Amino acid sequence: MNKNNSKEYDVIIIGGGVTGAGTARDCAMRGLSVLLVERHDFATGATGRNHGLLHSGARYAVTDPESASECIKENMTLRRIANHCVEENNGLFVTLPEDDLAFQSQFVDACKTAGIGTEILDPDFARRLEPSVNPNLKGAVKVPDGSVDPFRLTMSNMLDAKIHGAELLTQHEVTDVICEQNRAIGVELFNHAKNEKVKYYAKIIVNAGGIWGHHIASLAGININMFPAKGSLLIFGHRVNKMVLNRCRKPANADILVPGDTICLIGTTSERVPYDQIDNMFVSQADVDVLIREGVKLSPSLATTRILRAYAGVRPLVAADNDPTGRNISRGIVLLDHQERDGLSGFITITGGKLMTYRLMAEEATNLVCKKLAVDKQCETAEKALPGSEKSDLSLDNATDKIYSGMSIAQKSAKDRHGTLAKNIAVGDSNDDSLVCECEGVSIGEVKYAIKELHVNNLIDLRRRTRVGMGTCQGELCACRAAGLLCESLEEPGEAKDDLANFLQERWKGMSPIAWGDTINEVQFTSWIYEGIYGLKPDNN
Amino acid sequence: MKKEIFEPFNVSDNNFEQCVKCTICTVYCPVLEVNPDYPGPKQSGPDGERLRLKDASFYDEALKLCLNCKRCEVACPHGVKIGDIIQLARIKYSKKKPKVRDMILANTDIVGTMASTFAPIVNPIVALKPVRRIMDSVLKIDHHRIFPKYAGLRFESWYRRYAEKKQNDFKKHVSYFHGCYVNYNFPQLGKDLIKIMNACGYGVHLLEKEKCCGVALISNGLIKQATKQALHNVEAFKKSIVDKNMPVISTSSTCIFTIRDEYPHLLGIKNDEIRDESELATRFLYRLIDSGKLKLVFKKNYKKRIAYHTPCHMEKLGWSIYSTSLLRMIPGVDFMALESLCCGIAGTYGFKKENYETSQGVGKPLFEQIESSKADFVATDCETCKWQIEMSTSLKVQHPISILAEALDVEATMKLWNA
Structure with a gap:
């Protein structure tokens, strides 16, 4: 059975992750008519399968200064607009006996450049501040890390989009991007709940499908070079630490322990996987072993704490267009205007980035949408609080x-x-x-x-x-x-x-x-x- | 080759992560059945602990409704120390300061010293109805409660005056932790114990300045003072057990439970050196008899029907079998065991006005059983259970040691063991 909808939206957003949610909110707040479509449920992809870490940016300060300064800005914004999704726990970057203490000063300098506040702590003081930390630490730096609940954050964005008139469809999988001449004009969807096909039309289609964006783009005949990287994490039964614990060294496996809600989690591993495996994520014994082995170094009590679950997610890493081999991979935001890039108008892709920068990604994508629709309205998502985080007054x-x-x-x-x-x-x-x-x-x-x-x-x-x-x-x-x-x-x-x-x-x-x-x-x-x-x-x- | 050491894996403090949410503890909680305001052992214990680790403000003052009967721990198939988790949470998170009333109830030692000095005046006064009304409204000590009578001559003074000298005449020796109740309220129990032990050939000695075990201090949140007294007691026990090779016996199930288990679990005080040699007098005697080292001779004319009540802490210790087995040895005893249920008093808990209704509600099924038992009296090892049962039923309560002392043919037994 086919159903066609005569209504034309200003914009259809594909993907119910945090980026899609943020884009739907931003577009709706700027007065556009919005339809968001998602094949499963909100936050089922990479959005719901990460650390839930409210990065201060310190982790990237040395290796990726641009991401670091984006992170700290968004960190401060999220504390303001998404207060109920965020826990302001602060974080420690600890230097363990096998780490080089010299890295610490390089790290602190890089944080300063990126605008991240740091405080070097005496190891003894760090032990008192965070009793779960490896007692043999040589040094510790305090940074404004925190925790963020990605499910809550996504839902809150969705709710605000809805308040501003957006329509949301879950269980609707994109089966085709409808193109007319060199223009994308709509999407064909499969409604999993009713087992029927349905078509919707819009002036602009935003591909916010994360790693699945590769496939969605291919439906429009476009090639985006994505490199799926699997990251595994372990969830522990209760909170061991009150502050986020990081290793003060270049990013590596299993070196972040984040307290989030009632639990804490250690991650991640990093492993390239073939694209056809992205819907088939599993955590191997080797992943579990490395997570426990490394995690215990950060906080020895993890060795005696009950593990609740293991899970894995896929990072949507995009290779630069001039580098088809994928060696030069950025974790930064990638916004593709397919009119300029591929000659297909009405279709844009927003990908790359990270949970922390979802709002910025949404802002950039919405700016482009507005430019194309000739709508002149400023972005307000960084100022207006999300539903649930409104601060009426002190009372x-x-x-x-x-x-x-x-x-x-x-x-x-x-x-x-x-x-x-x-x-x-x-x-x-x-x-x-x-x-x-x-x-x-x-x-x-x-x-x-x-x-x-x-x-x-x-x-x-x-x-x-x-x-x-x-x-x-x-x-x-x-x-x-x-x-x-x-x-x-x-x-x-x-x-x-x-x-x-x-x-x-x-x-x-x-x-x-x-x-x-x-x-x-x-x-x-x-x-x-x-x-x-x-x-x-x-x-x- | 290096020997491999297997350490238990994934075992957290008080085993709280070992909980598989089977909810058996909740079924056995005596409070939950009568007071729905109490979240129950699972919710207050392992479930609540997770939330409190997330945010201390998840602590709920309703945890004060826990009796600390530890029946949840006895029920738990995974060895989760549910009661300890709850007690520790109260110690760690409660912001409410103990009231004047709590200090009076908790300081059994100091109050006992003063009250027994002025016993002839104190006893009739606190028994007066108008006085109980005033204590009810001012101190929030429920007016239904009658304070145990204070003895004019403390057990310690009696011992020094009349018993101490004889004790060195024996070949074998034990120390006796009498506790506050025997000292201030009921010296007769201590005298009964000495009578039995002497007949069995044991000299009975007191510890070097024993202090109150502190159970009431712990449950009323006076942790600093409890810790101080506990450290003192552990030292005193060591002097007897380690230095003099004299085991310590007691007639109070709660005191001995506190010293053996609550000291390490709640106060973090190590007692490994003394724990095994600190036990109840009934267990000490039974084990001697069981290993053939002792035989008691009983009077021929003793005839009583006795209903035994298992105090919660006896249930937790698993030791009621020793007391009941001794009672069953008395030829003229018609013995019945009451179902193991909490009587509801839980030390100072039931004295508090806010807990009175819960306390009596918890005890009701037990009281009904007692009334229909047709027993001459009830036997139990716990002094506070005794007050509760005597206040709430028509029967009197006796300690197994007192029953043994009455039924024992002292001369015949003495002949066997003091040759």
Whole structure:
């Protein structure tokens, strides 16, 4: 069945990662009519598969000064506009016995040039500031690193885009870019929910597909030279460190330990993978080994901390156009105007960059869109706070506290996750306050809010919005409760059973590379419950 | 070749990461059943600890509702020290300062010294209804509670005056940690113990200036003082156990539990050198009998029906079997074990006005069992359980040691072991 939409948008954005979200927000704020399309769910690609590190830029100060100064600027901007997605933890760059202390002064100088504030700490003081750090450190530099929750950041951008009139479609995969003469005029999509094809038209099409942008461009007959690089990370069961820990040396494997929400994570590895493998990411035993071996050097207590999951993401690295071999790869922002580059008008690609610079990427892409549409409006995304981070006045805390009679675990967690939007979550009645996810403190009220307001189609989407199933039990107790709630409002019972099986399968995927000790105990227990008691089968879907 | 050492992998403090969220602890929590304001052991313990590591403001004052009965730890199949996690969180995060009332209740030592000195005046006064009303409204000590009577002559003074000299006549020796209750409120229990031990051929000695074990200080958040007293006690125990080769026995399950387990777990005080030789008198006696080194001779005419109540800390120690086995040895005893349930008092917990209802709610199933037991009296190893059961039921409570002392044929036993 084919469906054609006569409405023509100003701009169609392909890709529901943070770059797409940011671009949709920026375009919508500048008064354009926007449609964003995503094949799975928001933040499913590289956006949701990284450290969640609010880079100060210090990591790139020595090797890539341009990225470093972009990072620190965006770092300060995100603290302002996305306050509820950011944790201002600060970071340490530590010099370990096997590292060269001479690098420290070079590092501090480079940070100064990039505009990154540094403070050299006495090792003894560093140990007191961050007790989890390797006690044998020789030196430490404090930098304004932090943590950022990429799911929250993406969702918040999406919500603001929607507030400004943008339309959002998830589960819509681009199957073709419709071109007329030398102009891209629309996209053909496959709606996975309804199993039907549908076409949408726009004046400009923005390819914000990250690493998948390579494929999307090829649908328009354009070649972009992408080099997928796999990075693996390990999630630990709880927070070991309060500050971000980095090695004070040139970037290498497994040298960043980031505390994020209830957990902390060590990463990453870096490995080139063939393009046809980008949808097939797995973490190998060798990856796990190197992450543990190196991680323990940063913080020895990692050796005795339970590992929750392992996962891998793909960096969208782009080779410079004049270098088809891919040796000269930049991590900087790549904005391609395909009219100039390939003679195809109405089509642009925004890629490269990193989570930290998503807003800047969106701004540059939107500037180009506006130029093409002859819209003269300034970018405001760096000034206006995202939904959830609005600061009305100093009484913000008082105002929310009034809504919350007592700060129960669920209410406090919800405030951490949704910022000021938490006021939309029903509280007070004992049913709404009951916990769905006990590890992360997600209440029935919060799940209902997410289903109603945050574009949730299935349990996995719900996890990205609320952290349901992200705690130590990995869905053991919460999956069936959440499935029940989802079933009440969205799904047919048969569908819900498949969804539950999918959700648990996805949890197991992350646990299988590190399935030993308590993790395997927990998995076994989960399988008793779901397979043994509820009769759910792994091949249910 | 170098010997490989296998260290346990991925074991965190108090095993909190070993929790697999099976929720068995929550089923066994006596508080949760009667007070829904309490988040329960799993949520307060391992789940809450993760959140508190993220942000200390996740600490919830509702953790004060925990009785510290440790029944969650007994239930846990993975050895998670749930109770310890909760206690440590209270110590680490609670911002509420202990109230005057808490200091009075917690300082069993100082209050006991003063009260027993003026026992003839104090006892009738604190028993007066108007006084209890005033304590209720001013100090928030519930008016239903009756303070245990203070003895005019402290156990320590009695010992020095009447018992000390004889103790050196024996061949074998033990030290006795009597605790505050025996010293200030109920010296008779201490006297009963000496009677039995002497009959078995053991001289009983006191430690060098024993201090209160500190359990009430810990639960009321007075950690500095608790630590000071604990360090003192560990030293005193060492002098007896290590220097003089004299094991330390006690008649209070809570005191001995605190010294063995709470000192290292909650106060971080090492007690490896003394832990194995610090035990309950009933365990000490039973093990002697069991290994053939001792035999008790009982009176022929002792006839009682006794219902044994397992205090929470006995459950945690796993030692109620020693007390009950000794009681079963008495020929005239018709023994019944009550179901192991918390009585609800939890030391000073039940004395607090805000906890009264919870406390009585927790104890209710136990009280009902006791009322229908048709026993002559209840036996238990814990003094605070005794107050609670005597206040809440029609039966009196006796310590197993006192029962043994009454049923023992002292002369016949003495003949066997003091030849």
